Amino acid sequence: MMNITRRNFIKASVATAAAASIGLSVTPEAEAVQAVDKWVKGACRFCGTGCGVYVGVKGGKVVAIKGNPDAKTNFGFLCVKGFLAYKCMYHPDRLKAPMIRQKDGKFKTVSWDQALDYVADKFKYFHGKYGKDSVAYYGSGQCMTEESYTFNKLFKGGFGSNMVEGNPRLCMASAVGGYMSTFGSDEPVGSYADIEKSKCLFLVGSNTSECHPIIFRRIMRHKMQNPDVKIIVCEPRKTSTTKIADLWLPVDPGTDLAVFHAMAKYILDNNLHDEKFILENTRITNGKDVTDIAGYKEFLKDFTPEKVEKLTRCPAENIKKAAEWFAKSGASMSLWTMGLNQRTRGVWANNLIHNLHLITGQLFKPGADSFSLTGQPNACGGVRETGSLCHLLPGTKPVNNDAWRAHIEKEWGIPSGTIDPKPGFHTMLMFDKFGAENDASKPIKAVITSTTNPAQSLPNLNKYIKGMQDGFLVAIDIFPTRTTQLADVVLPAAFIYEKGGVYGCSERRSQLTEKCVEPVGQAKADIWIAAQIAKRMGLEKLIPWNTDDVMKNNEMAWTEYIRVTKDTDHTLFGAPYSRMKKEKAGIQWPCPSTDHPGTDKRYMKGMDPMFEHEAFKKKFGINVPADREYYFYMDGKKEGKANIFLRPYAGPAESPDADYPFYLTTGRVIEQWHTGTMTMRIPEIARAHPNGYLEIHPDDAKKYGIKAGDMVEVASKRGKSVLPAHIVNGTLPGVLFVPWHDQAMDRMINFVCNDAVDEGSKEPEFKIAAVRIKKISGPKNVAEKYIISDINSKYS
C-alpha cells in the first residue's frame, strides 16, 4: 500500500495541477479591473515612508487601494500593509458609538453629547481642583497634522498646560535631539532622491526591508542597477535587509557608539577626511569647549578597531572596510531608525552618525546625506513640526524660548503669559505621574489618548498599568485595545480615509489625503472631538473649527498652522489646501510661497529658499555671509556651523550579567503595525505572524535544551513573557529578538522592556534589556491570531 502523507498528497496535487495547466487551459482569464466610482488621492496610513495612494470608492465604501505612480516616495508601489490593511476599516470590531464605563465595570453606549459633556465636566473639575497640569494629552504620530495641532493648541493655549505628549517620544525623539544639537534644526538635510544617487548606503539600526519596505525597494533597485554601490548593514541581527548587503557590522546592542568612533578614527588616521569642509562648516566640540582636528584625534585615540572589536564583537576588519567605503565612495548616505533612537544614548548615537558625514563632507552633494527614517506616517509632520510634545511649540521651537512663546501667543490671540515656559512631563514621566484622584503622588488625574495604545506600547508596562487603571482615562480609537480595557471613556474615531488631512513623512514632505467616505457608525474625526471639548470648556474662539464638515475643519486648522509657522525654517506657507489638493506628490518644506516648488536640499545656497527669506532671517537674527555655499542657519552660535560632537562612549543602561545573561531586542515585522490592532484584523496579514515568538541562536538554544517551537520564558528584572522559540542563525549568539505586535498578555514583550530614558531626548531604551531564559514546555500551538474584540474584556 502506498503511504500517502498529507504533504505527499499536496505535492501530488500540485504536480497534477501543473500538468493540467499544460494540457488543459485551466488558467482563467482575469476579470476586468474592478470599476470604482472614484479614485481619491491620499497617503498611506502606516510607516513614515509616506507612500502616495489612490483610494478606490464604490457605493460610498472604500473597496480598493493602489499606489500613486506620480508619488516621489513610492512611485506607485505599496507594501503588504499599505495594500491590505486599510480593509480593517470595515472590520466588525470597529468602535461605532461613544461609551462610558459604569460602576459595574461595563461600558454603556451613550450619545456624543453625553460623552463629551462628561469628559469636559471631568476636565473642568480636575482643572479647578488640581490645577492646569492635572489633565494631559497623549497623541500619536498617526494623527493628522491638523489634529495634533488642534490638541496642542487646546492644551498649551487654552489650558495653559504643557502636559502634551505623543508616541513619537517613544520612537523619534532621539533623532530630533540629534538633528537639533548637530545642525540646529530638526529633520534631514536631503531627501529620498539621494538614495538613487548614492554610492554607499550605511543602514544602521534599521531593518529597512521589513520596517520601511518601499524605501528598501528603492535601495534594492539602485543596488541591482549599480552593482558597485556598497551596502553596509550595522546591527545585532543579520536581518533580511542584509540580503543585498556587501558588509555586515554585527554589534552587541547598545555598543555601536564605539564602532562609529572607530570609523571616525580610521578616517582621520588615514587622511580620508575632508579638511576644507570641516574647517568651513563645522565646529568640533564636547558640547562645552571647542577643539580642532588634532583634539578630535586625541579624543578618539583609544577607539582602535581592534579594541572596539573586543568591546562590541564587531570585527575590526569590517569596521575598517566600512570606514573606507564610507569615506571614499564619493556619495555616502546613512539611513537609520529605532536601532539608534530607542536608546539611553540615542541622541549621542545620532550625533556620531552625523559626525561621520561632517568629517567626510558627505552632505549636500547628490547621494550624500545623514537621514533618519521616521517610524510613523506623521511623526514628522504632525508631532515634530507642530511641536506637539511637552517641550515644544509649533515650528519645533522650545516652549522656554521667550520670543517664540510670545510669537505663538500673539498668533493664537491669547494673553501674553498664557503659555507656560516650563516644559511638561515627557511620556514616561507623564504615565508615571498619572493615577488615582486620591493619590497625592500622582499629580496627573486625567489623560486623553488619541490613535495610540500605551497600555501595550509603553516599556516596563507593569509600572504604568495601575495608573492608567486608577486615573481618568479617555481613549480615542477605532478598535478595542489594551488601552480601552483601562479607559473610563471610549470615543470612536474616524479612519484616515473617513476624515482626510495632512501627513508629513521622513523627507519633509507633506501630503494631503482627501476625505473618501463617511465614517462607520457614529465615529468622528479627532479634530471634531478636540473642538467639541474646547467648545464645552469655553474655548470655542480658540478652536473655531468645530463644524460638521471635517475637511472644512481640517483646512481651517491647516491654514492657521502654516500662518503661525510662516517665517520659520519649517515653513509650509506656500502649501495651502488649494495647492495641496492639486499636488500629486505633496510638497517638501521649506516652501515659503505658492510659486516655490519645495526643497530637496537644505542649508545649501541656490537650493534652500531660507537663504533669501528676509522675514525669517530678521525674526531669528540670521545673517548669511555671501561667501558661504553651505550655512546651517539655525546654529545657536550664529556661525552657520554644524557640531561635530566628542561624545564619550557609554553602553546601554542594562548589560547582560550572571543573572540575566542575554541581550533582548525587540522590533517590527513587515506585516504587522505596532500593537497589531489594525493589521491583526486582516486575515492574510495575521496569518504571516499569528503570534509573537523568540528568536534565538542555535548555540544558545542547544545550551538551554531548547528545540524549535518549545515554549520559553524570557524575563528581565521588570517582567516576563512566554513565547515559542524560533531558532535562527540570523542573530549574534547571546542576543534574542521578539516582535512586539502580539496582544496576548503572556506574549506582550513590553512587560520585559526597559523604561530607562535618554537624558536628552527622554526616549526609552526599548531596544536593549538584559534577560534570562528558561524552557517552560515543549511546543504549544499559540498561532491563535489573538485580538481584543470585546470592549468589556479585562486587562488580563
Place this chain on the structure above:
Amino acid sequence: MAKKVMVFVIMMMLLAFAGAYAKGKSVHPEKMGSQDCMECHADVTPEIAQQWEHSAHGFVGVKCQVCHGDEKNFVKTPTNDTCQGCHALQVDNNTSPATSCATCHKAHNFTIHKAHDYNPTDVK
C-alpha cells in the same frame, strides 16, 4: 495498488480544479490552518518557494497571501485588481485588459530582478 491510489488522487484533483473553475472560484486544496503559507509551501512546492524567494517580491516581502489571498478569498491566479495595487500604470497600459497580467508575467519569477544580481562579499 499504489498506482491505483495515485490515479485516484489525480482524478480527484482534476475534478476538484475543474469544479472550482467551473464556478469561477479558486479553492485552496487544503485547510490552511493558522500558519504562514510558506511553512507548508517551502516543502510542498519548493521550486515555487525558491523562485519567489529570489524574485523582487521575495526581496520586498510580498508574500504568498498578498496576491493569493487567505482561505476565504483564495485565488489561484491573482487578478489584475491585485497587480494594480503596485503596478497601476502597467495595468492601465495593458492593451488587453481582459487578460490576466499573470498570463505573460509568469509566477513567481516575473522580474528581471534576481538574487544573483547581488554579489555579497562579506554577508554569508
